[in-house]
Amino acid sequence: MRKKVPVSMIVSHILLAALLTAVFLPGEKAVKAPWPLLCGVALIEGYYLVKIIRRPRSRTSASDLLAIVWAFLLIWETAVTKLDLMHPVLVPAPENVFAVFAEQWPVLLSGVCSSMELLFFGVLTGLALGTVSGLVCGWISRLREVFYPIANVLAPIPSVVFAPYIIALMPSFRSASAMVIVLGIFWPAFLNTILRVEGMERRIIESARVLKLGNVSMIFEILLPYAMPGVVGGLKVTMTTAVMLLTFAEMMGATSGMGYYIVNYNTYGNYTNVVAGIIVVGLVVTALNRLTSWIREKTIRWRTE
Amino acid sequence: MVKGSPGGNAGTSPKNGREMMEKIAVEHLDFTYKDSGQRVLKDFSLRVEEGEFLCVIGRSGCGKSTLLRLLAGLERPQRGRILLDGRELGGPDTDRAVVFQQDPLFPWMTVRKNVVFAAAKSGRFTKQEAAERAEYFLEKTGMSAEGKKYPCQLSGGMRQRTALARALAMDSEVLLLDEPFGALDNRIRAELQQLIRDLWADSCRGAGDGIAGSAGKRKTAVFVTHDLEEALILATRIVFIRDGAVDRELSVSERINRCCAQSLNLADCLELKASLAEWFQ
Numbered sequence: 001m002r003k004k005v006p007v008s009m010i011v012s013h014i015l016l017a018a019l020l021t022a023v024f025l026p027g028e029k030a031v032k033a034p035w036p037l038l039c040g041v042a043l044i045e046g047y048y049l050v051k052i053i054r055r056p057r058s059r060t061s062a063s064d065l066l067a068i069v070w071a072f073l074l075i076w077e078t079a080v081t082k083l084d085l086m087h088p089v090l091v092p093a094p095e096n097v098f099a100v101f102a103e104q105w106p107v108l109l110s111g112v113c114s115s116m117e118l119l120f121f122g123v124l125t126g127l128a129l130g131t132v133s134g135l136v137c138g139w140i141s142r143l144r145e146v147f148y149p150i151a152n153v154l155a156p157i158p159s160v161v162f163a164p165y166i167i168a169l170m171p172s173f174r175s176a177s178a179m180v181i182v183l184g185i186f187w188p189a190f191l192n193t194i195l196r197v198e199g200m201e202r203r204i205i206e207s208a209r210v211l212k213l214g215n216v217s218m219i220f221e222i223l224l225p226y227a228m229p230g231v232v233g234g235l236k237v238t239m240t241t242a243v244m245l246l247t248f249a250e251m252m253g254a255t256s257g258m259g260y261y262i263v264n265y266n267t268y269g270n271y272t273n274v275v276a277g278i279i280v281v282g283l284v285v286t287a288l289n290r291l292t293s294w295i296r297e298k299t300i301r302w303r304t305e
Numbered sequence: 306m307v308k309g310s311p312g313g314n315a316g317t318s319p320k321n322g323r324e325m326m327e328k329i330a331v332e333h334l335d336f337t338y339k340d341s342g343q344r345v346l347k348d349f350s351l352r353v354e355e356g357e358f359l360c361v362i363g364r365s366g367c368g369k370s371t372l373l374r375l376l377a378g379l380e381r382p383q384r385g386r387i388l389l390d391g392r393e394l395g396g397p398d399t400d401r402a403v404v405f406q407q408d409p410l411f412p413w414m415t416v417r418k419n420v421v422f423a424a425a426k427s428g429r430f431t432k433q434e435a436a437e438r439a440e441y442f443l444e445k446t447g448m449s450a451e452g453k454k455y456p457c458q459l460s461g462g463m464r465q466r467t468a469l470a471r472a473l474a475m476d477s478e479v480l481l482l483d484e485p486f487g488a489l490d491n492r493i494r495a496e497l498q499q500l501i502r503d504l505w506a507d508s509c510r511g512a513g514d515g516i517a518g519s520a521g522k523r524k525t526a527v528f529v530t531h532d533l534e535e536a537l538i539l540a541t542r543i544v545f546i547r548d549g550a551v552d553r554e555l556s557v558s559e560r561i562n563r564c565c566a567q568s569l570n571l572a573d574c575l576e577l578k579a580s581l582a583e584w585f586q
Contacts, residue, residue, distance in 0.1 A: 206379055207409030210397045211426040221422075225413040302413045302455040 008063035015070035016045065022077045028084035029093060036098035044069060092272035100276035107261070108280055114256040115246055115284070118174065122181025123242045130186040131231055134193025135223045139215065148194060155187035160248050167253060177249035177257075184245045185238055189231065196230045197223055229300045235292040243285055258284070328479065328525045329353035329376065334385035336371055345371045347549040349385070356523035358505055360540035362530055367546045369529045373483045376527060377403045389479065399427040402472035406484040408464040409471070410456040416467050417443065417452035424474040435474070442470040445504060462493035466500070473504060480505075480526040486535070498538050499566065533581055537565040555581075 019041070023034045048066050052059045073094060079085045081093045101108065137143040159180050166183075170176040200223070208222045250259025258281050265273035331351040337344040345368040353359050361369045374380045375387060378397035387394040389401075402423075403409070410419045420443060424435035443449045446466040456464055465485055472480055482501075486494040505526055530536055536543045539562070543555045564574040 203405060203407045203409060204411065206403075206405070207411065209379065210377055210399075210401070210403045210409070211423060212396075212398050213426060217426075222411070225411070228413070300413075302457060 006060040006063050008060060008067050012063050012067035012070055015067055015074055016041070019070055019074045019077060022074060022082060023095075025082060027082040029081050029088075031081050031093040031095040032099040034095050036102035037095050040098050040101070041073070089269065090271055092275055096272045097276050097279070100273055101280075104273070104276075108258075108276070111256060111258045111261045111277075112280065112284055115250065115258045118177055118181065118250075118257065119239075119242055119246050122178050122246070123185055123238060125178075126182040126185025126242075127189050127231060127238065129182070130189025131193050131224070131227065133186075134190045135197060135219050135227060137190075138194040138197025139219055139223055144194060144198075148191075151187060151191050151194075155191055159184035159187075159245060163249060163252060173253040173255070177246065177252075177254055180249045181242050181245045184241055188234075188238070188241075192230055192234065193227050196227045200226060232292075232296045232299050235295060236289055239288045239292055240285070243281070243288070247281065326355045327352055328355040328357070328390065329527070330388040330391075331372075331376075332386050332388070334372075334375065334382045334387070336368070336375060336380065336382045338371075345549055346375075346382070349550055351544060351551060353525060353527060355525055358526045358528065358539055358541045360528045360530055360536035360543045361546060362533060362536045362543055363546035363552075365531065368549045369531075369546050370483055372546070373403075373481050373527065373529045376479075377401055377481050399429075399475055400477055401479040401481055402475045402477035404465070404468045404472050404480070404482045404485045406487045408456065408461075408468045410464060410467055412456050415453050415455055416448055416459070419456070419467060420471045420474050423471040424476075427475040427477065429476055438474045438476070439470070442474045443467075445473075446470040446500060460493075461489050462497065465489065465497060469497070469501065469504070478524060480524055482526065482528045484529055484531065487531075494535070495566075498535060502539060502562070502566070533578070534565060537578070537581075538562055 020038075023037065044066070048062055051062050076094050080091055081095065133147075137147045162183060163176070163180050166179050167173060167176040170179055204222070204226065208218060213222065246257070247259040247262075250257040251263040254260045258277060262274055262277040262281070265271075265277065329352070331349060331353075334346050334349040335344070336346040336349075345366075349368070349372070351372075361372060363369045371380065375382055376394075378394055378401070397403075410416075411422070414422060417439060420439035421435050424430055424438045425432060427435075430438060440449070443452060446469050448463065448466050448470055451459065451463060451467075456467070459467065468485065472482075486497050489497065505524060528536075528539055537557060540557050543557060545552045545554070561574060561577065565578075
């Protein structure tokens with residue numbers, strides 16, 4: 001029996017055809033060559049095709065999303081390039097934005113790598129310190145009684161508030177940026193881990209107690225794996241928070257990274273590069289979300305959802 | 306046959322006639338839950354001989370699970386003491402293996418890993434020996450093929466089988482079981498009752514299985530249940546608890562065990578069940 005083609009699949013490809021037509025039609029505004037834009041369109045279409053071949057059940061939802069993407073690009077292309085309806089400086093043409101990807105990809109890639117280095121260092125350090133401290137304080141009641149109230153006072157203070165002071169304290173902007181991220185990740189990890197240990201199922205604690213495990217064994221062989229779903233499950237939020245902190249920190253005085261890229265071109269009024277930078281940050285965040293989903297899938301298979 | 310006396314106990318095993326050593330001595334225990342203020346055990350005393358399969362039975366709230374938790378070292382009595390081989394018990398230790406009603410498996414470990422972990426942490430085996438013991442008892446409990454699965458992928462009966470394998474792999478001298486089959490259906494419960502009888506009988510015979518640590522040591526089992534039928538199937542001796550103290554004790558022969566396990570309606574079996582049921586109500 002032939003499967004019915006979703007309506008959104010037809011609509012999305014009509015929109016694609018309209019977009020391609022719009023790109024090649026002459027317009028009011030002079031723009032750069034459309035080839036980088038067309039490469040971008042080809043990549044998006046290719047990704048869509050791979051997705052629906054691998055997962056036929058996702059045809060409808062993928063087609064819906066694709067239709068929105070093509071509709072957005074079509075509106076952008078028509079409003080800016082063809083009809084010149086938008087502010088000439090603040091709203092760049094899609095051809096010009098995609099041309100930035102083609103011309104400046106080494107710079108963008110370098111910025112992404114610089115940001116990711118800082119991001120992963122900050123996230124891993126903050127998570128590791130927060131989780132281990134949380135496990136120890138969660139397990140040893142005396143420590144919990146001392147540090148939990150302190151954490152409740154310090155944790156709600158956004159780490160960006162400390163940023164100017166951290167910049168003064170640390171030897172470089174880069175280390176200061178890392179510190180801002182570590183602080184921003186540490187406190188939620190610390191508090192959540194304490195709560196997770198407190199809420200541990202009694203049967204698991206007693207199952208461990210009857211094996212007469214020492215504190216170190218209890219913390220690293222029982223509490224840590226038990227707490228991992230909470231840590232891994234919250235990775236998406238952790239990463240989003242970290243990216244926000246990172247971008248802010250880079251805007252404050254860094255000399256590399258995506259945040260620096262955006263604020264630098266913003267200073268010169270080059271909004272074409274600013275928009276390109278924003279798109280790159282969006283793509284990076286999407287990739288990070290996929291990575292965290294994959295990590296979650298691989299590390300906590302033992303959980304029933 | 307059956308011997309019964311309030312607070313009395315046999316000096317020789319009904320199973321093999323050997324003179325038995327006292328394994329566990331519970332002396333004048335008082336226990337009150339701090340949260341509720343409920344006094345559960347009152348001047349409670351009990352003796353458990355080595356190699357016995359003792360069933361502790363009573364109505365809900367009579368203190369049988371509390372007794373087991375005290376034996377496991379998970380609670381401390383306000384008064385009295387518990388001796389194991391003449392030594393006063395402190396907290397939990399690996400000389401006692403516990404099977405709870407809710408399975409004690411660690412959800413992040415596979416079936417095999419759960420059993421290996423317990424055997425390794427008992428302190429009696431090397432890693433290699435622990436792995437061998439785990440394999441042996443997984444085989445015995447019919448869980449060998451499920452070794453790579455996680456507890457969330459198992460049925461209730463399978464989880465309790467794994468819990469049994471875990472407890473046995475530790476090679477502890479004492480097995481404490483707190484209504485381990487309480488949440489299972491009758492068919493699965495009957496299978497597991499047969500399994501535990503066979504495994505405990507193996508340990509009594511000192512079955513030479515060649516597995517490290519199983520040098521023919523007889524295990525002593527304390528099994529808490531609210532099910533009279535289950536107690537008659539499993540026990541060499543039954544202790545009835547009422548109002549936080551031992552109300553009566555009953556030695557049970559293998560014949561009665563077999564009759565109840567096979568649901569044979571023999572006259573003496575039926576008579577015994579009737580008299581006990583009447584008391585139990």
